[in-house]
Amino acid sequence: MAKVQLDSVLVLGAGKIGATVADMLVQHQPRLRVALADRLPAADADRPDPRVRRLVLDAGREDDLCAALSAHDAVINCLPFFMAQPVAAMAATCGTHYFDLTEDVAATQAIRQMGTTASAVLMPQCGLAPGVIGMLGWDLAGRFDTLYDLRLRVGALTRHATNSLRYNFTWSIDGVINEYCNPADAIVNGERVKVQPLEGHETFTLDAEAFEAFNTAGGLGTLCESLQGRVRNLDYKSIRYPGHREAINFLLHDLRLIERRDLLRQVLEHAVPHSRDDVVIVFAAASGLRTGRFEQETCLARIYGGELRGKARTGIELCTAAGVVGVLELLQQGKLPARGFIRQEQVALRDFLGTRVGHHYAHLGTRAPTPAEREAEHA
Numbered sequence: 111m112a113k114v115q116l117d118s119v120l121v122l123g124a125g126k127i128g129a130t131v132a133d134m135l136v137q138h139q140p141r142l143r144v145a146l147a148d149r150l151p152a153a154d155a156d157r158p159d160p161r162v163r164r165l166v167l168d169a170g171r172e173d174d175l176c177a178a179l180s181a182h183d184a185v186i187n188c189l190p191f192f193m194a195q196p197v198a199a200m201a202a203t204c205g206t207h208y209f210d211l212t213e214d215v216a217a218t219q220a221i222r223q224m225g226t227t228a229s230a231v232l233m234p235q236c237g238l239a240p241g242v243i244g245m246l247g248w249d250l251a252g253r254f255d256t257l258y259d260l261r262l263r264v265g266a267l268t269r270h271a272t273n274s275l276r277y278n279f280t281w282s283i284d285g286v287i288n289e290y291c292n293p294a295d296a297i298v299n300g301e302r303v304k305v306q307p308l309e310g311h312e313t314f315t316l317d318a319e320a321f322e323a324f325n326t327a328g329g330l331g332t333l334c335e336s337l338q339g340r341v342r343n344l345d346y347k348s349i350r351y352p353g354h355r356e357a358i359n360f361l362l363h364d365l366r367l368i369e370r371r372d373l374l375r376q377v378l379e380h381a382v383p384h385s386r387d388d389v390v391i392v393f394a395a396a397s398g399l400r401t402g403r404f405e406q407e408t409c410l411a412r413i414y415g416g417e418l419r420g421k422a423r424t425g426i427e428l429c430t431a432a433g434v435v436g437v438l439e440l441l442q443q444g445k446l447p448a449r450g451f452i453r454q455e456q457v458a459l460r461d462f463l464g465t466r467v468g469h470h471y472a473h474l475g476t477r478a479p480t481p482a483e484r485e486a487e488h489a
Contacts, residue, residue, distance in 0.1 A: 113444035114207070114231075117143060120182040122169055122197065124148035126424070127211065127281070128188035130431040133419045136161040138435065138466040147178060169197055179204040184231075184441075186210070186434055190284045194234060195220045202228040207441065209434050211237040213289055213328030222332075225451025231441060233452040236434035238390065238426070239264040239346065240331030244454035245462055246394050246409060246474055247333050247344075253407060254398035257341045262330070263323050263393040265349025266426040268385045275358070276351040278385035280426045283378055289348065290358060291368050292327035295334045297344040302334050308359055310347060316393065316410065323347035324355050332453045349391050389414055390425040392474065411473035432467040439465045 121132045124146050132146040140161075147165040158164065169175050169189060179185055179201055187197045187210035194210050194217035201208035207230045212218065218234045225232040235241055243262050251257050268278035279286065293304040310325040329346035337344055361367050367374040390413040397406040415424040423431075437457055440446050445461050462468055 111444045111446065112448055114441050114448050116183045116207070116438070116442055117141075118182045118184075119144055119438070120165075120178060120185045120206075121146045121188060122148075122167070122185060122193075123188035124150075124152065124164070125188065126427055127430055128186075130418065130423050130427040131186055131188060131434060132162045133421065133423075134428075134431045134435045134467060135438075137419055139439070145178075145182065169193055172200065175200050176204060179206045182206060184209065184438065186236075186438070187212075190282065191217060191288055192284075194218075198224060198232055198234065202230065202232060205230045207231040208233065209236050209438060210234045211241070211430060211434060213237075213240055213285060215292070215295070215328055218331070222451045228451070229449055231447070231449060231452060233437060233446075235328075235331045235454055236437050237430040238266075238392070238433055239329040240333075241433040241454055242429070242462065242471060242474075243329060243346070243392065243394070244331045244333045245457045245459045246392070247330075248336065248455035249459035250394055250396040250407065250409070251337055251340065254396065254400055254405075255402075256399040257337075257396065258398040259343045259396065260337070260341050260345075261395045262344075262346045263349050263391070264329060264346075265321070265323075265391045267349065267351065267389055267391065269387045269389055271351070271385065273382065274353070275382060276354050278383050279378075280385060280388040280424060281430070283375055287371055287374060287378070289326040289328055290362065291371065294325045294327045294346065295330050296325070296346070297334055297338060297341055300339075300342055302338055305345070308355055308362070310345065311355055312347070313352065316391065320352055321349050321391075322352045322355055323349050331455075333455055336453060336455050349393070386415065386422070386424050388424045388426055390429050392471070409474050411471060413470060429470050432470040436462050436465040436467045439467070 121128050132144050135144045145163040147167040149168040152164045184207035191212045191214040194212040198208050198221045202224045212234050221232050221234050247262050266280045271278045290307050296305045305325050308324050313322045326348040392411045395408045413425040413429045
C-alpha cells in the first residue's frame with residue numbers, strides 16, 4: 111500500500127466533537143491545512159484561530175457541499191448520523207477521501223456499496239464504538255487458535271450524575287436515541303442474528319465498582335461479518351450505572367416514546383443535562399483455545415478528559431477524535447488501502463496505538479503474543 115499525500119482536510123460540523131477533531135489535527139499534524147465548517151457562523155468569529163479556517167457551509171446544499179469537498183483532499187464528517195450517506199455520496203463523486211463517526215448501520219451499508227467504484231477512500235464508523243473497539247476486537251480474536259467468545263463493552267459515563275437515569279449526556283442525543291431504538295448485530299452459537307436494544311441485560315463489577323450493560327445498536331460496525339465462522343459468540347453492549355436501563359425502558363416502551371422519536375428527543379433534551387465531567391470505559395473479554403488450553407484474556411481502559419490546545423476536552427471528545435485522526439494518519443503512512451471502502455478491523459491495533467494520537471488508548475496496548483508470533487518465536 112502506498113503513502114497518500116494529504117495537504118488539506120475539511121471537518122464538517124463544528125460541535126464539540128468536530129472542534130476537537132480540528133484541534134487534534136492541527137496539534138499533531140501542523141503541516142495540514144484544516145478547515146472547520148458549520149451551517150452557522152462561529153460563536154467566537156471575532157477571535158479567529160489562525161490554525162483552523164472557519165467556513166459557513168450548509169451541507170444540505172449540494173452545490174455548496176461539492177465545492178467545499180472539491181477544494182480539500184479529505185473530509186471528516188462530524189455531522190449527525192442522517193448526514194452520513196449524502197455527504198459520503200458527494201465525497202465519492204468529488205474524489206475526496208471520506209471519514210465519519212456514524213453508528214448507523216443502514217448508512218454504513220450504503221457507503222460500502224459506494225466503495226465498490228470509488229476512486230478515494232470511504233471509511234465510516236471511525237470513532238470509539240464503532241471504531242477503535244472493532245480494532246481491539248479483531249486484535250483479541252487473533253490471539254487465539256480457536257476463539258469461543260468475544261464480549262465488547264463501552265460506556266461514556268457521567269462521573270457524578272444525580273438524576274434517576276444516573277446519566278447525563280456527554281455526546282450526541284441523536285446518537286444515543288439511535289443506538290437505544292434500533293436492533294443490534296451479534297453472533298450467537300455461530301449464527302449472525304439481530305438482537306433487540308436494551309435486552310441482554312447484565313451486571314458486573316470493574317475495580318469494585320458496579321455497572322450494568324445491555325444491547326445497543328451499531329457498536330460492532332462490520333465486525334460480525336468479518337468474524338463469522340471464526341467465533342461462537344460475539345456481542346457489543348453499552349455500559350451504564352445500575353438502574354439506567356430500567357428508566358430508559360420505561361420511557362421507550364411503557365410510555366411508547368420509541369414510536370415518537372422526535373418527542374423522545376424533546377423530552378431528553380429538556381430533562382437530561384449535558385455534562386463535561388465524564389469517564390469513558392472500554393472493556394473487552396475473549397476466551398478460547400491457545401496451544402490446546404482454554405484461556406481468557408481481558409482489556410480494560412478508562413479514559414478521562416484533558417487539555418488540547420489550551421482547551422478542556424472531555425474523555426469522549428478525545429477518544430472519539432483520536433479514532434478518526436489516527437486512521438487518517440495511517441492512510442498517510444500507507445498502512446491502509448488508498449481507495450474504496452475500509453472496515454475498522456482492517457486497521458492493525460498496534461499501528462493505531464503507534465500513531466501520534468494512539469496514547470489516548472495506551473492501556474489497550476499490552477497484549478499476549480498471537481499464535482503466529484508464538485510460532486515465530488519457537489522457529
